[in-house]
Amino acid sequence: MTTATLLFLPPRIGDPWRWLRIDGDAVAARGEGVPEADGAPVVAVAPADAVTLHWAALPARSIAQAAAAARIVVSDASATPQEQLHVAVGEAEGEDRPIGVVSAARMREWLDSLLAIGVDPATMIPAPLLLPATEDGFVRADLGGQAVVRGPASGFADEQGLTEFITGGVAPETLDRAALERALASAAAAPPLNLRQGAFMRRRRRAIDWALARRLALLLALILLATLAIDLATIARYALAADRLEAQADAIARRALPRDAGAVADASRALDERLSRLRGPGQGFTRTVAAALSAIRPVQGAEVEALDFQPNGDLGITVTVDGDAVANALQARLRDAGFAVSGGAFESTGGRLKGQLTVSSR
Structure with missing residues (x-):
C-alpha cells in the first residue's frame, strides 16, 4: 500500500501550492497551501514546462556514469x-531510459522554497512522468493546476499549438479519475525519474543509534576495567x-652472621657493619694493599720490606730503592x-736508600 504526499511546485511565482495525499491506490485528500506533516514521505512534483524530457538507450551503469553519458x-x-x-537519469523503460534536463539555478530555487516551508523531499519527479507510459498515442491530465501530456517517448506541458505539433495532430486521451489516481500511486511508490541526483541529492541525516552507543560505552568500560585489573595484577x-x-636476602645475610650474634632486627645492616669491620677503615686492608702493590710493582729498583695497616685506614710501606x-x-x-703520599725521608743503607711512606685514600 502506498502512502505519500505529492506536493506540486508552483509553475510561476505567486501561484498557490497544491498537494494530493495518496493512500493505497487512491487520492485520500487534496488541498492548497502547505500540507500538514503526518509522517508520510513528501514527493515534490516539478512543473512540466521547466523540465525537458528525453529518452535514450544508455548503458546500465551507475547513476553517475549514466548521467555523464546522458x-x-x-x-x-x-x-x-x-x-x-x-x-x-531515470529507470529504464524497455530499452530507453528517461533523461530530465533542468536549469541548475531553477533546482536551487525549488529546494530553497521547499526548505523555507519546512519540506526536504527525497524525491522530485517531473510532472509528465506521473502519467502512465504508453506504447502508442498520448495521454493527458490536469496536475497541480497545469495540464500535462505524455507519449511513448515524450512528456511536456499541454499548450495549444505545441501539443498538436508534437502529437502530429493526434488528440491525447484524457485519463479518467481512477486511472489517474492509480498512475499517481504507482509513480509515488516507484519514481521513474528522480531529479534529486548528483549535486542536488538529499543529504541523509544519520540518526544516533543510542542502543549501539550504550553497547559501545559498556564495551569501552569493560576494556578499561580489564586493563586496570591487568595493571593491578x-x-x-x-x-x-x-x-x-x-x-x-635477609636469610642469606643471617647465615653470614656469627652464631653468637643473637636475634638481629635488620640482618642486612648487621652484615654491612660486620663486613666494614672485617675490611677495615677507608678502602679496607685488601683493597689498599692491592692498589699500592700494583703501583709499586712496575718501578724498577724498588722493593717492599714491610707493610703496616693503621686503624684509621692508612697504610705504612717500608721500601728500599x-x-x-x-x-x-x-x-x-x-x-x-x-693515594695521598706522606713521609719519604730515605736513609742510605748498604749502598741503597731505605724509607717509609704512608699512603691513604684521597
Missing part, C-alpha cells in the same frame, strides 16, 4: 551551457616477587694510583 546525448539539444544545466606480582627476594730518582718515581706512581 550529458553527451542532450548536449546538442540545448543551447544553454552544460555547466548551467542539471541532468538526471602486575603490580601485585612485582610486589610479591620483591618481598620474596628481600626475604631471601736504588736512588732518589727511583724514590721519586715510586711516589709519583702511588699518587697516580689515587
Whole structure:
C-alpha cells in the first residue's frame, strides 16, 4: 500500500501550492497551501514546462556514469551551457531510459522554497512522468493546476499549438479519475525519474543509534576495567616477587652472621657493619694493599720490606730503592694510583736508600 504526499511546485511565482495525499491506490485528500506533516514521505512534483524530457538507450551503469553519458546525448539539444544545466537519469523503460534536463539555478530555487516551508523531499519527479507510459498515442491530465501530456517517448506541458505539433495532430486521451489516481500511486511508490541526483541529492541525516552507543560505552568500560585489573595484577606480582627476594636476602645475610650474634632486627645492616669491620677503615686492608702493590710493582729498583695497616685506614710501606730518582718515581706512581703520599725521608743503607711512606685514600 502506498502512502505519500505529492506536493506540486508552483509553475510561476505567486501561484498557490497544491498537494494530493495518496493512500493505497487512491487520492485520500487534496488541498492548497502547505500540507500538514503526518509522517508520510513528501514527493515534490516539478512543473512540466521547466523540465525537458528525453529518452535514450544508455548503458546500465551507475547513476553517475549514466548521467555523464546522458550529458553527451542532450548536449546538442540545448543551447544553454552544460555547466548551467542539471541532468538526471531515470529507470529504464524497455530499452530507453528517461533523461530530465533542468536549469541548475531553477533546482536551487525549488529546494530553497521547499526548505523555507519546512519540506526536504527525497524525491522530485517531473510532472509528465506521473502519467502512465504508453506504447502508442498520448495521454493527458490536469496536475497541480497545469495540464500535462505524455507519449511513448515524450512528456511536456499541454499548450495549444505545441501539443498538436508534437502529437502530429493526434488528440491525447484524457485519463479518467481512477486511472489517474492509480498512475499517481504507482509513480509515488516507484519514481521513474528522480531529479534529486548528483549535486542536488538529499543529504541523509544519520540518526544516533543510542542502543549501539550504550553497547559501545559498556564495551569501552569493560576494556578499561580489564586493563586496570591487568595493571593491578602486575603490580601485585612485582610486589610479591620483591618481598620474596628481600626475604631471601635477609636469610642469606643471617647465615653470614656469627652464631653468637643473637636475634638481629635488620640482618642486612648487621652484615654491612660486620663486613666494614672485617675490611677495615677507608678502602679496607685488601683493597689498599692491592692498589699500592700494583703501583709499586712496575718501578724498577724498588722493593717492599714491610707493610703496616693503621686503624684509621692508612697504610705504612717500608721500601728500599736504588736512588732518589727511583724514590721519586715510586711516589709519583702511588699518587697516580689515587693515594695521598706522606713521609719519604730515605736513609742510605748498604749502598741503597731505605724509607717509609704512608699512603691513604684521597
